Amino acid sequence: MQWRDGVVLRQIREWPGAVEYAVSLAPATDPATEVRALAYTAMVGRPEPGDRVVLNAxxxxxxxxTGGLAFVVALPDRLPADAPDSPGHIVKARYTPQQQMFLAVDEQDSPHHHVLRDAESLDGMPVVVADLHSALPAIIAGVRLARPQARVAYVMTDGGALPLAFSRAVAGLREAGWIAATITVGQAFGGDHEAVSLHSGLLAARHVVDADVTVVVQGPGNVGTGTPWGYSGVAAAEALHAAHVLGGTSIAALRVSGADPRERHRGISHHSTTAYGKALLSPALVPVPAGGGQLAALVRSQAARLAERSRADLEVVEIGTDGVLEALRHTPVKLSTMGRGLDEDLAGFVVSAVAGVCAAQRVEPVSAR
Known part of the structure; x- marks a missing residue:
């Protein structure tokens, strides 16, 4: 870790759980420089202009x-107020100086413990799994296009950012009512519900949140190494395994690009072909756009080859794209993936959206549950 002292100059913006500041680095460590710094208010309190802060730079x-800014570690001149006493003993960011204790939805003190103690099935609930966090708004846009009143739960895994508060997209989707509830699983934290495991998080989405569709994606900050297996999104296969084991409808959202300069990510990314073609062992639906131009045709042909070569039983499903572009243009948060917006890399967002449409088409009527 590289530590720096700083002084808060002003607040830039805030969203639930996080505040971004302009901070002047102390001349004792660096030439006087203004940098962006993020404070998680539940962890360090709320700095004010003029406060001295210790930064992880x-x-x-x-x-x-994605994470290229400083993080406030502490206000050395004053302590934040203690959080109110509350039940719960599940520790996340365990055995680090930043560990916190939460009431998990599945632990004994939870009011939902009795529900999850007996829950065994997702009852066919569609579970959409994606590699990149940036796919989340597009997937939900697709769900809402086909089923505007659907209740969507977001399960955030710990492959990227651990604090849910890091995601401005989630804050905007939650505020707009596009997400009914958030659930942070594993070492991720800060959701409306905490869960010890991905499996219990999925069961909570179905039986506590009463979700029609659940989307599972890691937090912002996908890690990749340019090697076949060295990327955090490979865990998408494990999420699909969990959905299958629990009796859900597993939907594998493809990572697609028509603009990425890296050949391994053009068309269907090697991240998807590895996760779904090599790591995945359970059945899943693979939605692709019907019609369209040359790139859509390429994606369909690549998906067909993926299904042929996969160790899992993959069913490629062609989904119509009527209304998809309009839905994507009206998301309550800005669409951006790897620094590219909707018009710069349309294909990736469209393929994510058709995964959402596919999920919405498979929601069982309430009377059938």
Whole structure:
């Protein structure tokens, strides 16, 4: 870790659980420089202009993309107020100086423990799994296009950011009513519900949140190494396994690009072909756009080859795209993937949206549950 002292200059913006500040680095460590710093208010309190702050500047100094800013570690001149006493003993970010204790939805003190103690099935609930966090708004746009009143739960895994508050997209989707509830699983934290495991998080989505559709995606900050297996999105296969084991309808959202300069990510990314073609062992639906131009045709042919070569039973499903572009243009949050917006990489968002449409088409009527 690379530590820096700073002084808060002003607040830039805030959303639930997080505040972004302009901070001046102390001259004792660096030439006076203004940087962006993020404070998670549940962890460090709420800095004010003029406060001295201790920063973790490692990602900032490395020039990383998604997480390339400083993080407030502490206000050394004053302690934040203690959180109110509450039940719960599940620790996340375990055995680190930043560990926190939560009431998990599945633990004994939870008011939902009796429900999850006996829950064994998702009752066919569609579960859409994607690689990149940026797919989330597009998937939900597709769900709402086909079923506007659907209750959508978001399950955030711990492959990327651990604090849910890091995602401005989730904050915007939650505020707009596009997400009924958020559930953070594993070491991820900060959702409306915490869960010890992905399996119990999925069961909570179905039986506590009463979701029609659940979307499982890691937090922002996908990690990749340019090697076949060294990327955090490979865990998408494990999420599909969990959905299948619990009796859900598993839907594998493809990672697709028509603009990525890296050949391995053009058309269907090697991340999807590895996760769904090599790591996945259980059945899943693979939605692809029907019609369209040359790139859509390429995606369909690549998906067919993926299904032929996969160790799992993959069913490629062609989904019509009527209304999809209009739905994507009216999301309550900005669409962006790997620094590219909707018009710069349309294919990726369209393929994510048709995964949402596919899920909505498979929601059972309430009377059938």
């Amino acid at each position: 490692s990602a900032l100094l490395k020039g990383l993309g």
